[in-house]
Amino acid sequence: MATARADLGVDLIMASPGGTVVTSRGGLCITPHLPAETLVPAEFDGLVLCGGPIWEAAAAPDLSDAIRAFHENGRVVAAICGATLALAASGILDATEHTANSAASLSAVAGYQGHGRYRDQPRALRSGRVVTAAGTAPVSFAAEVLAALGLGSKELDAYLALYAGEHATGVNACEPMPP
Template sequence: MAKRLAIVLTEGYADWECALLMATARGDCGAQTVVLTPGGADVTSLGGLSVRSAGSVEDASPQDFDVLVLCGGTIWQSGAAPDLSAPIGRFADAGRPVAAICDATLELARLGLLDGRAHTGNYPGQLKDVVPAYRGEAHYRNQPQAVRGGAVVTASGAAPVTFAREVLEAIGLGSAELFDYLAMYGDEHRQATA
């Protein structure tokens, strides 16, 4: 049976953050990617890309999906951020992976999921600045790559390549060849040679 990824997009989601994950999961791994949104509403990205929702994230069940992926975007730092404690709690309680990139890591911090495990975010201090109840400073990894701490994957908005890799690995997809392919997307950051 094909793996199923619940991709959570919100109004103003960051187009680039989950695109590589979604394309690789579908195109290279034969997985299903299902876009869920708060309330099941259609959403528009920061870049103006409109997406039709396949359903409400509030109804997402770990029996139906192998991972819950939260895409970043402007909403997570605003008062309009959705309360996703119920679906995230269901996935965490079931031991299913939960992944968040960029400002979506703030939702995991609000729920205390980062307090006792390795994680990262956009920059040191952001989680505590935006979520005063956050207590995971000792477990924060100040690195450019995504971090997997148990069944939780986190990444800065500048790390969609390693985010894709960690999510796919967390649900048992991928191979050395696939991860080499994903690494190619980061090659532009290597020093040019003459």
């Protein structure tokens, strides 16, 4: 978000079900600008759903109408981690290639028909104006969302390469540090 705002001039508008304050799993408190139910796709370039365990809970918000409205209006629709379950529930993953935390997690979603379009891969996947990612791919997710919004650039490629370097070598946290 910081790169999008500071370097690319992207306006970020936060929304939540009912417009209520949301606290992330990590304790980050978000005060939304408006209720998710009032989002008008024509006023935005895209809809990005943040992940987390809430999407697996019975109390998960149903944003299917908003997701479908953004998708049908040609807007970018993106989800990472557990939020891919919301895209699956909306039906938009049935007709587009996508990834998620796992195929099994999506299979548990009632009505999901996108099994043949699921791709098991470590980085985010952009298929047209739909971007999906496992929770382990936040950097490529951010880059693919920005590219889908038409903000791809050499600088964005450099940003992705900078952070991808962390994953280029095998890291094993269980191995002792060398003396």
